[in-house]
Structures are given as structure tokens and as C-alpha cells.
Amino acid sequence: MRQGLAVVFLGFVSSLAAAGAQDELAARLLQVAETRSFDAETVLAAAESPEVRWRRSAAKLVGHFRQESAARVALQLARDPNPEVRAEAVASLGRLAPWLSQPSWQTRVRKALTTALADPAPAVREAAAWAWAAAGEADSVLLSAVSRERELAVRAAMLRELWRTSGNQWPAVALRYTRAGQAELRWAALWSLSRKGGGEVEASLPELLRDPEPQVRLLACEAVRRHRLSGLASSVVALLADSEEGVRVAAMNALAELGEGASQVVTGKALRELDQLIAREDLEHPHLRVAAVRLAGATGCCREALRSLVEEGGWAGGEALLALARQGVREAVEQELASPDPFFRRWAVLALPHHPKNQELVVKALADPEVAVRLATAEVAGKLGAAALSAELTKLLSDPDSAVRLQAAESLFALGRPPDPTILVKLLEQELSGAASETSVDLVRLLGKPQNLTPEAASALEKARYSRFPAVALAAWEELFRHGRVRAFPTGAAGKPLAAYREIAAFAAKPRYWEVVTVRGTFTVALDTEEAPITTYNLCQLAEKKFFDNLTFHRVVSNFVVQGGDPRGDGWGGPGFFLPDELSRKPFAAGSVGMALAGPDTGGSQFFVTLTDQPHLTGRYPRVGTVASGFEVVRRLQMGDRILRIRCGEGAPPIPVPVWYGPLSVEKLEREISEFRQNRESYQPDSQWLSWLRKATSKYNVVVAMGTWCSDSREQVPKLLKIHEVLGQQSPFSQITLLGVDRGKKVVPQALFPFGPVERVPTMVVTFGGAEVGRVVETPLSPTLEEDLVRILAPLEGWELPEEGHH
Incomplete structure (x- = not known):
């Protein structure tokens, strides 16, 4: 075999010598990768190259071609002297294994993977664990590899893949590893148990919810949520005060999923803290707020805070509407269903499963003029389990939007009333006449979904195998394979000229x-x-x-x-x-x-x-x-x-200027944004206008809405600080408060900035007795900032100033 490939490679390089064999090989490999057209000459040339990078590229590439010729190359490269090449080849064998119809090939692949699990290189053993699980092989072989593995990282990788193997021996082994001394092993074992479920994961969680490693605690909460383990609600409640934000979010989401089980254990202080989290707009920690909203919906608390949040809108406002619906507040959902804003109508649709008249309201929403609303409604209709909605969903199969049509079809399948295959065939033909879209691939999957293919569906899948879109052709080939109809792997598309791949x-x-x-x-x-x-x-x-x-x-x-x-x-x-x-x-x-x-x-x-x-x-x-x-x-x-x-x-990625919200300290700004200190130290205020500011008899405050990301803020705010510094005890400003805003000019809560919306930054508001007396927006109107400040104070101080522009 190797001798034959060598002849191919030498002939190929010779034919490309004039153009530069290496550049040409790179371009051709990219062409093979994009078109999914198996060019044996190119792939074999790369597989026999003396350069590791080409052999590694070939080893990766062959995993995408479900055919014996690709498996043959992968098996060869799995014996390569370089461990990187072997690792990629082994991973490709894992991808190929489920699609090899001949038992003899399956046996050869299984033998190669078994050998790789004992490879001297850790990277190869780790790749073999991934591949063994991807192939869906028996857990016993991987468990044997785990028992003899000495590399911590590789053993953890093996434990992470157990859930994808076949067999029932591994959960007991994984349970033992959840008590391991190394956090990596505990996390990996829990990962597999949490994906699979069963008695072992429930037995492991009481201790893991108290694990010293935050990521283990977080994953333990996720396991409680995923499998709705109500018996662990009281253990999860303790994590609402965890030091790690991610763990707190996971704990709230887990309890929210438990519903009634959570309402029995979330009481007293925990409820008060939920109310505070919901009421406080914290732009730095949005996940905490949303998780609190979801938990409030499950426990029935914080109703007024939730109502206020709905008015605020946004992600948290939409989640608040869902929470209110979960609490049985019908009028909030009905009100938003009639909203002129499609954003709110969509959230109201998502809340309909909690409304007693959901079928009636779903029928109305299916006729909404907004695509996003119809799409969400079609999805909700499939989850309600009401066969009576099938007639309305069938109407949507002729919707002008392709995504709505597909969602309607998927929901009909969910209701046990799948569309006639001839309709799906027509929808697929319509979709394939345009640009590439996910909808066409999904329609192919729906055609192959029934246990038995109808003649119409089989014919459409056979035709789709030759689609100009490789993704569609592959999906059709896979559906036929699952139904026992083994066909030649799609030949792929024509691709672009080689010059395009040289550019890539x-x-x-x-x-x-x-x-x-x-x-x-x-x-x-x-x-x-x-x-x-x-x-x-x-x-x-x-x-x-x-x-x-x-x-x-x-x-x-x-x-x-x-x-x-x-x-x-x-x-x-x-x-x-x-x-x-x-x-x-x-x-x-x-x-x-x-x-x-x-x-x-x-x-x-x-x-x-x-x-x-x-x-x-x-x-x-x-x-x-x-x-x-x-x-x-x-x-x-x-x-x-x-x-x-x-x-x-x-080149190397630059470090962007940070964006900070809320109250900002001058020390932090100057420590982490060098431009701030430089601009303050280099600025020389006009002495004439400083002399006016020294004459002020009253004391004022300045509140600045600024953006750390904004060049005007980084220029003007340091000038304000320098003016205040130079004046010292004679400064008319008792306090300068700096508040960071995001690029959308969304400010901190009104209590800190009660001066209306911010349209441009910086916005410097001068106040007296808490009331605004003037402001400087973005850049001064006068030649200098200090002159603008003097002109703001002049009417209150009784100063007669020279006309603007005259000193």
C-alpha cells in the first residue's frame, strides 16, 4: 500500500514542480475540504508527503468522506511515526466508524482504535478516547484504558467521553471517580454522569454540591436542573450565596426548573435577595438578574418587581413576562399579545404554555403579521401537544417565510400529524431553487424522519444526493444510510478556481x-x-x-x-x-x-x-x-x-479600551487607561477662567455620564479633573462623580443620574442643591472647558462676563 501511494505522490509533485508543489498542494487540499469532493490524487499525495503538516492535513480531511478509500488512508496514517498525525487519523476513524457498512471495515477500525488507546503518546490516547466514544463502541474497552492510564489529563478526557459509549458498566466507575482527589477527575466523571442521568448521578450530587472547586459545584447544579432532582433542592439553596457568580446563576436556574420543589425551600432572606436582584438594574451581572427572575417565577414571589421589569423591556423584561405567566398572571400576557411592538408579542407567545386559553390565543398569534411572532408561535404550538392545532399549522406550510414553513412542519411532527411527504418534497424543491439555507437541510432531515420511507420521500432523497450544496447532499446520503439504503458517497461540488484557494x-x-x-x-x-x-x-x-x-x-x-x-x-x-x-x-x-x-x-x-x-x-x-x-x-x-x-x-490582537458601568474611581481610570493620566497631566487650564471659578461663593457638584470607550470622554474628563486639581480648596465643586455608560448610552439607575437620557458622552451635569443648573455635552461650546463651567455658574453667582469669544 505505501509503495503505491509513494508512486502517486512522486508523480503528483513532478507535475506541479513548475508552479510550486507545496503552494499547489495547499490550494488543492483546501479545494477538497470545501467542495467535499474526494480527490484521491491530492489526498494520497498529502498522506505520503515527507512533511508532517501535509500528512496531518490529510489525516484530518479524510474523516469527512464516508467511504472505504478514506478509511484506508486514515488507517495508514494511524500508524504514522508522528503522534500529531496519528492523533488526527484516529479522530477521523471515529468520525468514519458509524458510516462504514461493511463489517470487515468496522473490525479494522475498531482494532486500530483499540491499539491507539494504548499508544505511547498521550495526545493519541486522548484522541482515541474521543474517537471510541464517537464510534459508539462498548464502554468496557474504554474503562480498561481508564484503569491503566497514568496521565491525569488523558484520564480526565476518557472519563468525559464515557457517556457516549454503549454499555452499562461505566456509570458505577464514574461514580467512584466523583470522589477522586483531583478536581479534574471529579468534574470529568460528573460530566458524563450529568449527560446520561440515572441513580449514580443523583447519588454523587449531595457531596459534589459542596465541592471546593467552583466548576464542580456549577456542574452539579446543572445536573440537578437537567434531571429535575427535586430531592436536592435544599442542598442547592445553600449555593444561592456562593462566592462564584456562575455557581449562583446555576443554582437559581436549577431551582427554577424544580418549580414547586423550589418554592418550599426558597424562603426568608433568599426571597428578599431575589426581590433586590430583580429590582436593581445591574449591567455588569445580567445573568444573575435573569436567573433571579426565573426563580421568582417558580416560587411565586416578587410580583411587583416583575411587573416593573416588564415595563423596562429587554431580555430581563421578556423573562419577567414569562415568570408572571408561570405565576398565573394572565392579564400581563394578554396585554403584551396586543402590543404594537413585535418584540413584546413574541415574548407573550413564549409565555402562552402557562395560559389557560393557550390554544385559542395560539390560533390568533399564528396569523400575526410579524415573521418572528409567527415563528415563535409555530414552535409553541408543537409543544402544547394539542392535535386540534394541526389544521392551523398546516396552513402555515404555505407561509411566505421559509423558516415559518419549516417550523410548522416540525411542530406537526411533534403533534403526531406529520405533513404529507409530497408537501415536504415541494417545499424542498422550492428551497433548493435559491441560495444555501439551513431550511433545505432540515427539510431533508424531515423527509427521512419517519420509520419507513414513502416512495415520494425516497425519490426526493435520492435526487437531493446530487444537490449543488454539499451539506444538502450529505444530509440526504445520511438519511438514506439510516434507512439501510447504502449509496456511493456524494461526489461534491465543482468548487472555485485554484487561485481562490491560494488566496485562502x-x-x-x-x-x-x-x-x-x-x-x-x-x-x-x-x-x-x-x-x-x-x-x-x-x-x-x-x-x-x-x-x-x-x-x-x-x-x-x-x-x-x-x-x-x-x-x-x-x-x-x-x-x-x-x-x-x-x-x-x-x-x-x-x-x-x-x-x-x-x-x-x-x-x-x-x-x-x-x-x-x-x-x-x-x-x-x-x-x-x-x-x-x-x-x-x-x-x-x-x-x-x-x-x-x-x-x-x-497580527496579534490589540487590547481594547475597557467599558465600565456605574460609579468610576479616578484611581482606576488612571491606573488601567494610561491615556487618562497623560491627558490630565498635560492639560493647562486658562488662568483667566480659573480666576473666575475661584470667586464662586457657593458649592456645586458635577455628575458626569461618560464612556471609557469614548475618545471625547478620555479627553474631556481628564481636563475637568485637572481644573478641579489646580483650584484645590478654592474649587467651586465639592464633588465630581463619574458614571460609566455603555456604547448604547444606557446609564446607571436613575437614582445616580436623574437628569434624563444621555444622547452623547461625556455629559457633564453641574448641580446645585441636587438640581441641574447646566451641562457640557461631548465637547465645550466655548474654546475651553473651564470657560463653559464659568458661564454655567455666572447667572447663579451674579458674574458679568465678557461676550463669548472675547477675552
């Missing part, structure tokens, strides 16, 4: 970053161009075209992800093309950036950032980068927050 390769050869500017501040992402060259290139192309400007973060899940980049804003949109999955074994730790998918090879423009470690995403979703700075901005993003712009840069 050149792009990926240099470090790149994203600068993401949001209303909550700026964060930067170090893009992983090596592991995801096609995806990062396309994301940067979209950014340069200003595709992301003014889009929103439409999905925010506490302790999980924030997600944005959808032009529709509801999770159903994309750029009009699909990107191939570029999968790696790099872990999805907190701050990892990945691509949202609706199935294999369906990435587009939607991206997410993980808020905590999420091992189940590793190797299954494209990981395109890591937050390099500004992760605190990511943590305070709220559902609906806008992306002001995203730009792509070359």
Missing part, C-alpha cells in the same frame, strides 16, 4: 484577529487560521463587507454560550452560503469561539462564544478562535445586544 492559504499563513465592538464594549478574538483557514477567511471577508454591523446577539444561555451573526436575528439566517466543517480536537474551554450549525457542513455567519467549558462541542463544531481580551464584555452581553461592527486585522 496565503491568508491563513499569517496570524489574524477579529475586533468585535458591541454596545457592552469590545472584545478581540485570536482567529485559528491554521485549524480553520476556510472559515476564518470567509468570516473576515464578511466582516470587511460590514455584514455583521448592527446585527444582534440573538441567543444568550447562562453558563453556556452567547451567539450572534444572524442577519434575521432569530437564529434561522445566514450569509447565503455554507462553509465546510473544519473540525479540530482543540477543547471548547471558556472563551472559545465556534460556528453554529444545523447539521454537518452548514456553518455560515452565526458564531458563538462559550462562557464555560463545554467538552461535548469539541470535535463536533468548528472552533475558529479564542477570546484574547475583553472576555468580561462577553459575560455581560444580553439577548438582543447589538454588534456595532466587526473588523479583521493581521
Whole structure:
């Protein structure tokens, strides 16, 4: 086998020598990756290359082609002398295993993975654990590997994958590891138990809820929530006062899921603190507030605070409406259903499962003129379990919006009244006539969903195997495979000219970053161009075209992800093309950036950032980068927050100016933003106007709404501080209060800034006796700030000043 491949490789390189074999090979591999067209000559040339990077690329690539020729290359590279190559080949074997129809190939793959679990290189053993679980193999082999593993990180990786294996031996073993001395092992064992459920996870949780490691406590709360373990409610209550914010959020979400069980244990001080959290607008900790709202809905408390929050709107206001509905407050839901604002109507629809007349109200909402409302209603209708709604959902199969049509079809399946396959076929044909969309892939999945394929569905799936969209062709092939109809793997699309892939390769050869500017501040992402060259290139192309400007973060899940980049804003949109999955074994730790998918090879423009470690995403979703700075901005993003712009840069990511909310200290500003100190020290106020300020007989205060991110704030506020410093004891200003606002000019609570909305920053409000007497907005109207201050005080002090512009 190796001798034959060597001949192919030498012939290939010889034919490309004039153009530069290495550059050409890079371009051709990218073309194979994007088109999903198995070019044996290119792949084999890379597999036989003396350079590790090409063999590693081939090892990764073959995992996407469910055919014997790809498995043959992966098996060869699983014996490569380089451990990086072996690890990638082993991971590819794990991806291929479920799709190999011949028992002989399954046996060969199983043998290779078993060998890899005992490989001398830790990275290979870790990849083998992932692959063994991805293949759905028996737990006994992996448990044997766990027992002999000496590397802590690898043993933890093996424990994390147990839940995906077949067999019933592993839960008892995982339970023992939840008592291990190392926190990594306890967390990993609990991860598998929490994904699977059962008596073992419940037995482990009382102790793990008191674990010294915060991430273990957080995961324990998530296990209680996921499996609704009401018997542990009293243990979770203690974590409402945990020192870690993420644990407190997880505890509140767990108790909210328990419902009545929570209301019996959340009492006294805990209830009072919930009320305070809901009433206080804390822009730095939005997840705490939303979690408190959800828990209030479950316990029946804080009704007035919830009503006030509904009026405030936003993510927390929508959650407050759901909480009130859960408490049985019907009028709030009915009022918002009639709101002229579709944002509130959508939240009211989500609250309908708690309304006694939900079917009647759902029927009305299904005719809403707003797409987002109809879409949400169609989803809710499927969850109500009322077969009487099937007629109304059937009408939506002809809705002008493709996402609404698909959701209606999915809800009909949920109600046990699936649409006629001929209708789904027509919808698929309609969808495939346009640009690439997730809806087309989902329709293929629906056609294959019934236990037995109808002739119409089978014919449509056979036709879809030849779609110009590789993601659609792959989905159709998979559905046919699941129904026992083994077909040749799709041949892929034609692809772009090789020059386009040379450009991508050149792009990926240099470090790149994203600068993401949001209303909550700026964060930067170090893009992983090596592991995801096609995806990062396309994301940067979209950014340069200003595709992301003014889009929103439409999905925010506490302790999980924030997600944005959808032009529709509801999770159903994309750029009009699909990107191939570029999968790696790099872990999805907190701050990892990945691509949202609706199935294999369906990435587009939607991206997410993980808020905590999420091992189940590793190797299954494209990981395109890591937050390099500004992760605190990511943590305070709220559902609906806008992306002001995203730009792509070359080199190391810059450190953005931070965005801070609420009261700010001069010491913090000057310590962490050097520009503040420099601007204060370099400013020389006009002595003439300082002499006027020294004459003031009354004392005033200044309250400044400013943005640390704003260049005018960083210039003008230091001038104010210098004026106050130079005047010393003769300053007319008793106090200068600095309040940080976000890029949306959303200010801190009214108690601190009762002077109306802020349209531009900085806004410096001069007060006397608590009342405003004048303000300076953004930049002075006069030549200097000190002159503006004098002219504000002059009427109160009785000063006669020279005309403006004359000294």
C-alpha cells in the first residue's frame, strides 16, 4: 500500500514542480475540504508527503468522506511515526466508524482504535478516547484504558467521553471517580454522569454540591436542573450565596426548573435577595438578574418587581413576562399579545404554555403579521401537544417565510400529524431553487424522519444526493444510510478556481484577529487560521463587507454560550452560503469561539462564544478562535445586544479600551487607561477662567455620564479633573462623580443620574442643591472647558462676563 501511494505522490509533485508543489498542494487540499469532493490524487499525495503538516492535513480531511478509500488512508496514517498525525487519523476513524457498512471495515477500525488507546503518546490516547466514544463502541474497552492510564489529563478526557459509549458498566466507575482527589477527575466523571442521568448521578450530587472547586459545584447544579432532582433542592439553596457568580446563576436556574420543589425551600432572606436582584438594574451581572427572575417565577414571589421589569423591556423584561405567566398572571400576557411592538408579542407567545386559553390565543398569534411572532408561535404550538392545532399549522406550510414553513412542519411532527411527504418534497424543491439555507437541510432531515420511507420521500432523497450544496447532499446520503439504503458517497461540488484557494492559504499563513465592538464594549478574538483557514477567511471577508454591523446577539444561555451573526436575528439566517466543517480536537474551554450549525457542513455567519467549558462541542463544531481580551464584555452581553461592527486585522490582537458601568474611581481610570493620566497631566487650564471659578461663593457638584470607550470622554474628563486639581480648596465643586455608560448610552439607575437620557458622552451635569443648573455635552461650546463651567455658574453667582469669544 505505501509503495503505491509513494508512486502517486512522486508523480503528483513532478507535475506541479513548475508552479510550486507545496503552494499547489495547499490550494488543492483546501479545494477538497470545501467542495467535499474526494480527490484521491491530492489526498494520497498529502498522506505520503515527507512533511508532517501535509500528512496531518490529510489525516484530518479524510474523516469527512464516508467511504472505504478514506478509511484506508486514515488507517495508514494511524500508524504514522508522528503522534500529531496519528492523533488526527484516529479522530477521523471515529468520525468514519458509524458510516462504514461493511463489517470487515468496522473490525479494522475498531482494532486500530483499540491499539491507539494504548499508544505511547498521550495526545493519541486522548484522541482515541474521543474517537471510541464517537464510534459508539462498548464502554468496557474504554474503562480498561481508564484503569491503566497514568496521565491525569488523558484520564480526565476518557472519563468525559464515557457517556457516549454503549454499555452499562461505566456509570458505577464514574461514580467512584466523583470522589477522586483531583478536581479534574471529579468534574470529568460528573460530566458524563450529568449527560446520561440515572441513580449514580443523583447519588454523587449531595457531596459534589459542596465541592471546593467552583466548576464542580456549577456542574452539579446543572445536573440537578437537567434531571429535575427535586430531592436536592435544599442542598442547592445553600449555593444561592456562593462566592462564584456562575455557581449562583446555576443554582437559581436549577431551582427554577424544580418549580414547586423550589418554592418550599426558597424562603426568608433568599426571597428578599431575589426581590433586590430583580429590582436593581445591574449591567455588569445580567445573568444573575435573569436567573433571579426565573426563580421568582417558580416560587411565586416578587410580583411587583416583575411587573416593573416588564415595563423596562429587554431580555430581563421578556423573562419577567414569562415568570408572571408561570405565576398565573394572565392579564400581563394578554396585554403584551396586543402590543404594537413585535418584540413584546413574541415574548407573550413564549409565555402562552402557562395560559389557560393557550390554544385559542395560539390560533390568533399564528396569523400575526410579524415573521418572528409567527415563528415563535409555530414552535409553541408543537409543544402544547394539542392535535386540534394541526389544521392551523398546516396552513402555515404555505407561509411566505421559509423558516415559518419549516417550523410548522416540525411542530406537526411533534403533534403526531406529520405533513404529507409530497408537501415536504415541494417545499424542498422550492428551497433548493435559491441560495444555501439551513431550511433545505432540515427539510431533508424531515423527509427521512419517519420509520419507513414513502416512495415520494425516497425519490426526493435520492435526487437531493446530487444537490449543488454539499451539506444538502450529505444530509440526504445520511438519511438514506439510516434507512439501510447504502449509496456511493456524494461526489461534491465543482468548487472555485485554484487561485481562490491560494488566496485562502496565503491568508491563513499569517496570524489574524477579529475586533468585535458591541454596545457592552469590545472584545478581540485570536482567529485559528491554521485549524480553520476556510472559515476564518470567509468570516473576515464578511466582516470587511460590514455584514455583521448592527446585527444582534440573538441567543444568550447562562453558563453556556452567547451567539450572534444572524442577519434575521432569530437564529434561522445566514450569509447565503455554507462553509465546510473544519473540525479540530482543540477543547471548547471558556472563551472559545465556534460556528453554529444545523447539521454537518452548514456553518455560515452565526458564531458563538462559550462562557464555560463545554467538552461535548469539541470535535463536533468548528472552533475558529479564542477570546484574547475583553472576555468580561462577553459575560455581560444580553439577548438582543447589538454588534456595532466587526473588523479583521493581521497580527496579534490589540487590547481594547475597557467599558465600565456605574460609579468610576479616578484611581482606576488612571491606573488601567494610561491615556487618562497623560491627558490630565498635560492639560493647562486658562488662568483667566480659573480666576473666575475661584470667586464662586457657593458649592456645586458635577455628575458626569461618560464612556471609557469614548475618545471625547478620555479627553474631556481628564481636563475637568485637572481644573478641579489646580483650584484645590478654592474649587467651586465639592464633588465630581463619574458614571460609566455603555456604547448604547444606557446609564446607571436613575437614582445616580436623574437628569434624563444621555444622547452623547461625556455629559457633564453641574448641580446645585441636587438640581441641574447646566451641562457640557461631548465637547465645550466655548474654546475651553473651564470657560463653559464659568458661564454655567455666572447667572447663579451674579458674574458679568465678557461676550463669548472675547477675552
